[in-house]
Amino acid sequence: MKRRLFLLLPLVGAAWAQSEPRVIAISARKFEFTPGEVELKLGEPVLFEFTTEDVHMGFDAPELNLHADILPGRVARLPFTPGKTGSYEFVCDVFCGSGHEEMSGVIKVSG
Amino acid sequence: MQGIERRQFLKIAGLGGVVFASGLARGADGYTSAQDEFFFVQLSDTHWGFQGAPNPDAAGTLPKAIAAVNALDPQPDFIVFTGDLTHTTDDPAERRRRLAQFKGMVAQLKVPLRFMPGEHDASLDSGAAYQEFFGPTHYSFDHKGVHFIALDNVSDPAAKIGDEQLGWLKSDLGKQKADARIVVLTHRPLFPLYPQWDWATRDGDKAIELLMPYRNVTVFYGHIHQEHHFKTAHIEHHAARSLIFPLPAPASVPKRVPVAWDPAQPYRGLGFRRIEAEPNEYKLTEFPVVGKA
Numbered sequence: 182m183k184r185r186l187f188l189l190l191p192l193v194g195a196a197w198a199q200s201e202p203r204v205i206a207i208s209a210r211k212f213e214f215t216p217g218e219v220e221l222k223l224g225e226p227v228l229f230e231f232t233t234e235d236v237h238m239g240f241d242a243p244e245l246n247l248h249a250d251i252l253p254g255r256v257a258r259l260p261f262t263p264g265k266t267g268s269y270e271f272v273c274d275v276f277c278g279s280g281h282e283e284m285s286g287v288i289k290v291s292g
Numbered sequence: 293m294q295g296i297e298r299r300q301f302l303k304i305a306g307l308g309g310v311v312f313a314s315g316l317a318r319g320a321d322g323y324t325s326a327q328d329e330f331f332f333v334q335l336s337d338t339h340w341g342f343q344g345a346p347n348p349d350a351a352g353t354l355p356k357a358i359a360a361v362n363a364l365d366p367q368p369d370f371i372v373f374t375g376d377l378t379h380t381t382d383d384p385a386e387r388r389r390r391l392a393q394f395k396g397m398v399a400q401l402k403v404p405l406r407f408m409p410g411e412h413d414a415s416l417d418s419g420a421a422y423q424e425f426f427g428p429t430h431y432s433f434d435h436k437g438v439h440f441i442a443l444d445n446v447s448d449p450a451a452k453i454g455d456e457q458l459g460w461l462k463s464d465l466g467k468q469k470a471d472a473r474i475v476v477l478t479h480r481p482l483f484p485l486y487p488q489w490d491w492a493t494r495d496g497d498k499a500i501e502l503l504m505p506y507r508n509v510t511v512f513y514g515h516i517h518q519e520h521h522f523k524t525a526h527i528e529h530h531a532a533r534s535l536i537f538p539l540p541a542p543a544s545v546p547k548r549v550p551v552a553w554d555p556a557q558p559y560r561g562l563g564f565r566r567i568e569a570e571p572n573e574y575k576l577t578e579f580p581v582v583g584k585a
Contacts, residue, residue, distance in 0.1 A: 239450060243487040250450065274490055276415035276449040278382050
């Protein structure tokens with residue numbers, strides 16, 4: 182990361198800190214996440230809110246160190262501020278049935 | 293953690309190319325058992341009930357492997373199946389039908405069998421149907437000076453061993469000396485091989501921590517449908533090939549999808565493993581599935 186970006190990031194973070202984090206609601210059901218693609222801005226604080234429409238699910242984005250268990254009847258909340266740009270896959274990491282292995286999505290972080 | 297290059301591993305295990313090649317000839321190396329030396333066979337990820345383009349001979353692959361194992365001379369002391377005996381189904385009745393068919397088929401094998409579940413067998417009902425056919429999902433046994441431990445990291449759909457089983461593991465290990473020869477059999481990798489593809493055990497680090505004080509620990513597992521060798525500190529981890537379809541190397545392609553069936557090379561990447569337990573090492577020999585589709 183360039184030095185200039187280092188200097189900018191705290192300023193950007195300070196600007197985002199003036200407002201409530203944007204809520205990103207993600208619903209899981211056999212065998213898909215809705216939405217399956219999430220677009221975020223570098224340095225923008227967000228709050229993920231996960232729910233499941235049927236069974237126990239998992240949300241796992243290992244490259245972003247994000248993980249949540251999604252239990253029926255509950256909202257799993259996970260605050261996050263992207264610190265790097267790029268596309269990062271997330272998967273369901275709780276075996277939920279015959280389509281589990283294809284249950285995935287992507288978080289795209291732009292600068 | 294460190295990976296083991298295949299060539300390096302074969303060297304560690306004392307296997308040269310010649311010996312390995314003779315192993316491919318199904319026992320033609322004239323191997324004979326000595327006292328306290330023995331061998332067993334690992335079969336994995338048979339996925340009985342699978343149907344699809346990645347293996348147009350899905351119903352014929354397991355019978356070919358059974359015939360190949362039965363042709364080994366001498367016969368192994370026993371055979372272990374490291375999970376995913378059946379392909380998952382959302383229908384509990386169909387799950388039991390597949391488990392019953394699988395059990396009937398492997399009854400043709402000539403030596404004692406040891407089983408453990410994979411997530412396809414057990415994750416949708418916490419191992420209930422599996423246990424009806426094959427009994428406990430974790431257990432230990434001793435054979436000719438080696439302590440074998442079967443660990444269940446699939447009955448919990450969140451890929452956890454769980455505190456209760458970890459407590460059992462601690463107690464079981466407590467009866468072993470620090471230099472005991474210990475083999476762990478499990479389905480998923482205990483280390484985070486590639487979590488993006490669900491190739492991990494959430495609390496596998498806790499199991500590895502319990503195993504660390506023991507100097508002679510080797511783990512044999514399945515799940516990733518390919519041969520793979522890895523070390524966490526002094527503990528070796530060896531994944532076996534599947535008997536249904538191969539999967540790509542970790543992170544080698546964007547999506548974890550089966551390697552396409554090649555009519556010119558049917559059964560490529562499928563196979564089973566012979567494991568020779570010698571006083572200070574395990575020699576692995578990989579056997580392909582051969583025959584006409």
